[in-house]
Amino acid sequence: MKLNTGSLLLGVKEYSFVEDTGTVGLDERFTGDVAVLARVEKTQKLIELQATIRVTAKLICDRCAEEIEKIIQTKYRIVYFFSEDDRGGYPVEEIVVLPSENTVIDISDDVRQFIELTIPLKVLCGDECKGLCQICGTNLNLNTCSCTDTYIDPRWEQLNKLLNQN
Ligand SMILES: [Zn+2]
Numbered sequence: 017m018k019l020n021t022g023s024l025l026l027g028v029k030e031y032s033f034v035e036d037t038g039t040v041g042l043d044e045r046f047t048g049d050v051a052v053l054a055r056v057e058k059t060q061k062l063i064e065l066q067a068t069i070r071v072t073a074k075l076i077c078d079r080c081a082e083e084i085e086k087i088i089q090t091k092y093r094i095v096y097f098f099s100e101d102d103r104g105g106y107p108v109e110e111i112v113v114l115p116s117e118n119t120v121i122d123i124s125d126d127v128r129q130f131i132e133l134t135i136p137l138k139v140l141c142g143d144e145c146k147g148l149c150q151i152c153g154t155n156l157n158l159n160t161c162s163c164t165d166t167y168i169d170p171r172w173e174q175l176n177k178l179l180n181q182n
């Protein structure tokens with residue numbers, strides 16, 4: 017995923033990249049290709065890149081442990097300046113100063129990092145996921161079990177004993 021800044025003309029241009037997840041450096045949670053749509057605007061002083069990323073991830077549901085495929089979409093912006101003196105008005109984390117006006121920008125690392133930041137901390141196969149039975153491990157989305165009918169939480173059992181004593 018490379019942009020040759022020297023050969024870019026002034027103005028706005030759109031690029032699309034499609035690359036294998038492994039090539040971009042993503043781990044085995046990701047499958048297929050990473051698609052990046054990059055809007056690149058070049059002025060005398062800078063190149064502003066706005067990238068929209070799309071990739072498929074295989075994630076494990078926190079409740080039922082089933083593997084699910086989720087499409088991860090994210091976007092980011094980075095502004096590449098030709099000179100240290102010109103930067104201004106942009107958040108520091110979005111700024112890169114290029115070593116020269118004629119250079120090759122490889123966006124693969126940024127793409128990988130922004131994808132990794134987008135992975136949700138909590139993964140659910142669906143809002144309605146019933147999860148696994150705490151006792152027998154049955155996936156309650158697929159089956160039912162009779163555990164909950166007879167099972168008494170040990171904490172309640174203790175409490176019941178105390179109540180019966182009085
Ligand atoms: Zn689930």
Ligand SMILES: [Zn+2]
Nearest residue numbers: 149152161163
């Ligand atoms: Zn059960």
